[in-house]
Amino acid sequence: MNSNVKIVEPHQARKISNIKTMQKKARKRQKLYSAPGLPKMPPCKHNSKTLKCMLLTSRDIFHFHQRLYRNISKVEQDNYILKYTVATKVKRLRPRKGAKNPRAFAVKYFIPNNTKVLIPVCKKTFLQASRLKSSRIEGVVKRHYDTGGIARKNRGGDRKQFAFASKAEAVEKFIKSFKPLESHYCREQIKVRQYLHPNLNIKKMFIMYNDQSLPGYGVKQGFFRKIFNTRFNIGFGSPRTDVCSFCLQMTEKIKVETSQAKKQELFTQYRIHKLRAKQFFKMLQEDTPGLLIVSFDCEKNLPLPKIPDQTTYYSRQLYYYNFTIVMGTSRSTLAPDNIHAYVWMEDEASKGSNEICSALYHCLNSIDLTGVNKIRLISDGCGGQNKNSIIVSMIMKWLHETTSNIKNIELIFPVTGHSFLPADRVFALNERVVRQRENIIDPKEYKTIIEEHATVHQLATKVTVYDWKGKCKEFLKNTNSWHFQISKCKRLVLKKKGNKINVRGEVSNRNDIRQSKSLLKRGKRLVEMTLNSIPVGVPIKAAKLKDVNNLLTKHYGADGCI
Template identity: 45%
Template sequence: MNRFLNSGGEMPEEKRGGDRKREKYEAKRLSVEWFIECFQGQESHYCRSKSINRIYLASGLTIRKMWRMYNTARDEDLRVKQSFFRHVFNTKYSIGFGNPRTDVCSTCIELLERIKTEKDASKKNVLMVEKTIHRLKYKAFYAILQEENEILQTITFDCQKNQPMPKVPDQSAYYSRQINFYHFAILVGNSKAKLDKSNIHSYYWDETSHCKGSNEIISAVYDFLKNFEFGDKIKILRIVSDGCAGQNKNTGMIAMLGKWLYTEAPTNIKEIELIFPVVGHSFIPPDRLFAKIEKILKTKEVITSPSEYAAVLEQNGMCKDLASIPVFDWKKSYESIIKPTTSWHFQFMKTKRFFITRTKTENILVQGEETYRNEIREKKTITKKNKKITMISPQVIQPNRVYIKQAKIQDVDRLLKKRLEMGGEIWKN
């Protein structure tokens, strides 16, 4: 009673029982945590921004493999059992292997789960109707992708997931920073077209030469359009890609297509259709090409230069190094000419189909539709007052001006020194 009064009225701490072994294994636990945190999470092809909730490691790793790597790298007094390592891995971290399945349609998953758990018959019918409507939407998109017509030219494009350089069978590569190799592919033809060298146009670069943003993607599409030979009967150019706002679905792409249509397109092309899929149902022809390329890359244990990746691309199509073509600053060039999307005559982000046509006054008309079958919206200009689409004149972005962090350069150099006698000199320029 006297101790209770002297403590200021606070209850005494319970000292019986509890975890008496925690302090004994504290050094091992901290060592395991430090080891796990050394691994570099791979960025998902679909998640452009880094997630603070979950990290994804290379698909070739497993908890068992990481445990073996840990015990190999540690002294006897810090080695642990697999169960101890697994417990720390599962309770302390939220880590997965491979890329997150963010390309799976969340609407399909949500409706399916709600239908399973709903007990009210009338509500269940409403959910089933909603799921049917959703299915009809993405089927309508794939029907458009399959369409063939002598007056229609279809092209599709997409970015492959980033490839690491150097790629080496060294366990230290799992927790080292690496240079990213980028591949952007344009395929000529609808979804029924064969994967042939003649209809595959690849643009490649790495993060030492250019960034991977809207300017690079738009410039590659612009280069393709300027050099592609359209048939005399073609009146409609249909462009299909996924709806990534940072690369494909943005004002810069619309502005570039409008400028090209008015100033450089063949006169027989009267209209451009820009089409985006239902979220989660974005399988388009470039994905078939990427699967074919990645199958080849899996057979190559060591890749230490961009030219080795480029050689694989050249087996499948016609290739261009992005550093060899002019990359323009489209974003800066259209800001003073094109209205912000909040001032457009339709909701930009909800739109699935854009229609672009010429006017007689050095301008373009744009129509936006939220569905794949109806065309009910009106066409209007998107330029600011007293501005014309022909006024867009982007400046060239010089290659090899990208700053690479010194820590990444050191990691790459260390990996190459283990594999090459040159000591990574190729990366130091």
């Protein structure tokens, strides 16, 4: 990100200053300048050459009153009054006895009728129609007569703004000199909120400003903080974790490289890498009719028992597995309706490609595919679980069996180091609750936490686990015989044509240059693929069970053992 920190609109700032006071003033102002009531018909019977109050109808009075209070603003109302009043200089002064100041001008009042003709009226009629006090109208007309200008807002405001404008401008210029951090996963360009280096804070920046400021431009910390909070929307990032190793390697090489040609070459490689990562996230964000995006990932193993004892760090524990599937783009709302979590214990089933394929197969068979003609499956590039021939065989099997209108399925893999998926957002919600729990002994407690954000399915016990690995070896060619190298592919495209399923592998997410071919062995057909279930249960080593029992006995006595 080459651009510097930007100034934002007041309503987009880090903090909106004095919002409660502003709201209170707004309510008071609204009450003060709202209509005190409906207009009244004038009691006068003027119908002379100079005054024609009798020509006005109740509708004319009402429309005049309505337009006056259309804007609850003193300035707008004052200008509306000036529009229908005329102040003229008094031609003949006849001061009354005891009067302090003789009149300098005379006022003529008008009210428009339904044809927008100005009807001259008396002062009393004008006051009855506007429901304003005489002093306010006289003040508005007098100020206009003295200055010749329209009404302006002179009340309130920041009286010190201009006195310290140069200092505020210097502080702004200093803050704008910082460069914000680039978004970790490049999911979407930051539009308002920007982040500075985690080593910085407002106090450090204030000290830095005063150290380098010119004489007479030093400010107090409160002044600096106010400019920072009300004119910018800046946060301070957290120390980075799980950063792409290639990105770190390239940035460090670019820093130390002295040759300009070599530096340009490194920068080009780094730029291409970032563009590929950005293209992946664009595909994850794509929202077009007929396209269903399905992303999936495994959460980190959840330990059982979870207790605050320090000896758990050295003890072997049982694990609770969570495989989550999210329907929708990365911008879709996370709700239990579009999130499916498949959970199981370590002693119920393994955590391999058979379990992943079985859960995904069950999910695809259980969701409503009305109006969908293309599915895009997105996962990380873990070879043992997602990026392998076993999951390809499962997708081929499902695509062959489905009765929906789906003829095309894409399997997308991210650029290494840039694999943030919607499922990771769900995991963060789960882990936020888990961190607040001191003790978790029963697997049902984990299940309850996951159920807050997803529809939970019990794998192995209620959702059958099939032997996809065995069927893959039986029906599909060895990966060495495929017409593409799956390890180098970022996109696999499966197309259904009749009873045949052809597959092609692309090294880029944009290009479609490879040829589609069948991956089945000679003489094999998908209709012949019958699935065999895997029995529930995985043996646990005695040493692990012993460690778990020791932990439970230590905290809950002999009754807590398994």
